[in-house]
Amino acid sequence: MPLDFSDDAVSRVNTSGRVSALDKYLMRKFLRAMDQAPIAVELWGGERLYEGKEEPEITVRIKTRKALWDLIANPELNFGDRYSDGSVEVVGDLYQALEIVGAHKTKVMSETGSMSRLRAALGRGRPRRNTLSDSRENIHHHYDLSNEFYRLWLDRDHMQYTCAYYPSDAIGIEQSQTAKLHHVCRKLQLKEGDEVIEVGCGWGGLARFMAGEYGAKVRAYNISHEQIGFARDKAKEDGLDGRVEYIEDDYRNVAGTCDVFVSLGMLEHVGLVNYPALGAVIDKCLRPDGRGLIHSIGRNRPRLMNRWTEKRIFPGAYPPALKEMAAIFEPYNLSILDVENLRLHYALTLEHWLERFEENESKVRELFDERFVRAWRLYLTGSIAAFRLGDLQLFQVVFNRGDSNNLPMTREHLYI
């Protein structure tokens, strides 16, 4: 675990005993940065600190001095760990707490800047690399947790672990994921007999949908062993195994050609340095009049993934800015036809996921443990806040070859 350095650094601090004047001073700095938001802090001695005017709606309980110093040293990384192990608790609405802190992030970071030298000494790290073997390990970390776990809270029809599409916000997760799959297929002008290559196919839902609903023939790649196993069983069960082939391999080993190239939610795991390699794969396999779509979490400007999420949830993940995504297309004269930013759709998707996760909390605890439950609650809740606050984007990018005129004149066909 290359990033697991925080405990060492903080172990130099006296982590036991009574609340000191310095402890309180630091917490007050934090609270002042929040512009009198209704958040109180309760320290391990039971003492409450509060800077707001109204009755506080949220109380953050910091139960040990070690937790406090961890938060000061690297809030982005350590809040998640201390929340997960229970040495930090949030009394009140977790989403509201994360949204308030997120909206004041810049100010919090600068107000607690007295600790910036310590933070610099602790280092900031980088996302893990994504060589072929690193990728396998990183993907194993997240997606091989167990199919049973993901089945508890993803949509039942297509097991989609990517942003859904809400033509109306009154629909549920099954409908919105089906709408997403149609939206993607329409953007790709998918038609009967089209040969599709999908990279990063998850549990294979899009591939089965393309074959079953549109009559396409799909070869779908994934390096997650658990997911590929599930996908193959399901295709057989649905009688689609003649038209969908699931291949347990890396996108860099894609062979053959296709009419349609598609990837939902893989780019986050590809790593910036490999974007030209992904572009080369597309350039190699896309036929002259082929169409492509890449769907990825992104940013308005380059910035690393939240450190804790990258460490505990998604090793190696990086959400690119559009400028960075251009490195896939520009070297190969691929032409960007359409970009749609669906970030508010991801907030709705995550709300549905979180609701089911909470309904199945006790089953998740049985499968793993309390720390896992708390970590995933924080991850899902924090992601809702990130998409609502505009910290994260969701880009669907449609492209074709720069010299192909096989493109629809308008996007009206997506909506009527």
Added chain:
Amino acid sequence: MPLDFSDDAVSRVNTSGRVSALDKYLMRKFLRAMDQAPIAVELWGGERLYEGKEEPEITVRIKTRKALWDLIANPELNFGDRYSDGSVEVVGDLYQALEIVGAHKTKVMSETGSMSRLRAALGRGRPRRNTLSDSRENIHHHYDLSNEFYRLWLDRDHMQYTCAYYPSDAIGIEQSQTAKLHHVCRKLQLKEGDEVIEVGCGWGGLARFMAGEYGAKVRAYNISHEQIGFARDKAKEDGLDGRVEYIEDDYRNVAGTCDVFVSLGMLEHVGLVNYPALGAVIDKCLRPDGRGLIHSIGRNRPRLMNRWTEKRIFPGAYPPALKEMAAIFEPYNLSILDVENLRLHYALTLEHWLERFEENESKVRELFDERFVRAWRLYLTGSIAAFRLGDLQLFQVVFNRGDSNNLPMTREHLYI
């Protein structure tokens, strides 16, 4: 004229007398690069060269040795000048000729590579700069040609000199430009009472449309004196002068704030180095829940404007790649919500313009001269080819502030 160097260099060549073996050798190289396309060359001695198998459909007449050596030395720059002065003629369909040559451009450039050292010695140049005073001069060159000239071939209702929008390709230029204005206003969710800042407003058509059709209040900037004069007169005539203000000034001097920021076809003239300055202007004036749209000719990857077009038609122009456009938005946390590539719409628009231009050929000749008629015919025809071949793109980019949630969930409202 910083780029007017070609004549000097080529004057070293013996430009008179009989066709030599070298002249013919060079032309055969050119023809071979065209893969037996039905293009013949006729040299000044009357000799015809042809490499195709079928009967040739197009004959390129090169009427002097100087013209031939100009073409070899810098085809991109000099074809236009020699076509304009009539020392190169195209017998047959000009569009077809430009499309064939455009499709073989890479091969032509490499086959005539024996002249690459001469080309290097002649230099390649850069687009002119766009300081405040350069911008005035560059814009004056193109847009102050005379309102009378542009009225001969632009749409009559809105005098739009930017890409139109074709919900159906059976409509004419008046309908397609009106459809473009609606498409832009819908993308901006324009509503009654909205305060708009437009930069680079041309003859003021969009500003009047926003005020007249949507009840917006518009301040529109332009540094073309001729255009501003026309725009003011027309607004008064239409009784819109209370709601539209035309300001003869540079986008860098924009003052005040707005709900909507819009610019159609100005970015091409802004110059890469000034993109952060444009972003700073947007950041300064866009209100927290404001929306913006930038519409610009672009590229799939960074490349200079065609040299001849940049020299004779659009001084200082540069069509950016999307990656380059990001320099406007990313430093200011502006969020890209929607990108639509409308390049085939520009090909249709240019076809309509060319048709009217040809109908009014004699009037254009009266206003200017034969060289001007030929230069503009080449420019309009060559631009159709560039958009059809995918050498040029047309990007409409919708954006808002990164922390604003005032965005429509879907784009359905654009189509129903």
